[in-house]
Amino acid sequence: MSNSQIEKSAFVNTSVRKRLFANDNIFLFLGLIIYIIVCSIIAPNFATGYNVSIVLEQLAVPGILSVGMCVLMISGGIDLSVGTLLSFAACSMAWLIYGGTPVVIAVIVGVLICVVCNFLMGLLLSRTSLEPFIVSVGAMIIYKGFALITTNGAEYPIPGKFGFATNIRFFNLPLMVYIMILVYIIFALLLRYTKFGRWLYAVGDNEEASFLAGISVRNFKLSVYVINGLVVALATILMLSRNEVGNPYLGTDLEMRAIASAVVGGTALSGGKGNIVGTLLGTIWMGIISNSLNVIGVSAFWQYVVTGGIIVVAVFVNNLRYKVA
Template identity: 90%
Template sequence: MRGMDINMSNSKIQESAFVNQSIKKRLFSNDNIFLLLGLIVYIIICSIIAPNFATGYNLSIVLEQLAVPGILSVGMCILMISRGIDLSVGTLLSFAACFMAWLISGGTSVAVAILLGILICVGCNFLMGLLLSRTTLEPFIVSVGAMIIYKGFALITTNGAEYPIPGKFGFATNIRFLNLPLMVYIMIVVYIIFALLLRYTKFGRWLYAVGDNDEASFLAGINVKNFKLLIYVINGLVIALATILMLSRNEVGNPYLGTDLEMRAIASAVVGGTALSGGKGNVIGTLLGTIWMGIISNSLNVIGVSAFWQYVVTGGIIVVAVLANNLRYKMA
């Protein structure tokens, strides 16, 4: 009996050790856990250096600032998983925002301006997706061309000037809950929707399959051309939402409103673990990457680092993130 008790005790100990080891393995095999832990450590360090950093007021500022680039990062994430990219999101946002502001300042109703802004973003991305899905052209080159075209349209629409619309479109920041503007909650909802889509739906499974190997996906029965077109249309809807929120926050149509937003979106996705080669990445990682970019920018401002050096630091972080992701994928 005593021997049986000892054996049962040893069995329970081994079982407990196996469970603990399994939990640790699952926990640390998740790439996002390192992003999260690193973010927590960084926030603690910055809070020690600058006590006014980790305050509720500063947190609300950070979240408001990263809402628009955060939403754009979702669209960039799914594009990059599918082995695509879009460098024109910032200038398309500027063009659509300028056009909407021009309409509103001229007396057009806000609802009509919003509808036309959505049509512009979706229509432009539909044309880009149609071109890229039906040809062998590189997304990088096509999107660079589109970026220049949209910038020209934004300048033509405004003639290089601004169209202020104060008091007519400020819902995204004027409506607040728990001292956070509505646009922050909209960003959270967008991330939840896409996280569920990628994890639990056929769309998500197809997205990773197409990004990993589009020829094998075609042989498996996926209409790769139409699916890639769909991805660009979805990205157009994401850009439209970001445009509406950006215009609502600034209440002015400016041809430079979306400057560098495409770089921030790409950086957030890359820092979050999305591979430029396609087939790898996740929305939660992109969210953490977005928060990382926002926290770094804000903390450097609070600490008093020159704006010029902030570009150097941000660029260095992107390079390090790309190197880390490449090493991780090689070791996997």
């Protein structure tokens, strides 16, 4: 082989390596594969088809919430109230269905609650200089109060009236899993190939420059919160359908899981950076970690410690790409 051929081959290998490690999700994906292999060796029943179906069903709702959180965070916002808003909307729907209201009407009410609440939050945040973190914490407490008021602290079971999300199955997977996949596909295409996606990254990266470029930043940020409201509404419907009971604690900790999935997937809290594929990998990470620790037999008390540590390591490894690329 001539020197020119050797140099050309080395150049190609270097270019391929740089493109590979420049990918936002490569470390996260490789780490996930290694983790699954290790868990499968430790617990042979971990990688069974039955367990995989359980994992996918469990992560469908938090996975959908993670999409909305990813979009919000890319725009420079955040919403810590999605879990309690889900509880409030689910309680309202269950209360209506339990009292004999047609399911369609109850679903419309649930969607309106989520969209209107996010519209009001977006209106407040886009028209003022208030911090999204503080406003969403306040909203989180308000929604929890509404959920308790709606149910008076009790549960409203609706067995057999709203179980479509898990009762309808294809290839032994519930319908809610396919809905989650569809949501990821839609938003991945939306962020990559549309004006909305380009504006989203621009606004999250620099609001002032985006305004000077002709983007109505205030209205755009408002639209992002409304979209998140629709995402929360869909997650609420699926959660209520899966559990068939409305209670004030239905969405407990879901906001933390959504934020963790987005962050593990490479979404920046400062805005302007993130992608849907990374969020999907982050969602899978969260689901796999929780399930694997149960299968292996780790104490529930230690699971919090292990889960938090793995999240930190995953974020650290994913960020190494900047040094390698």
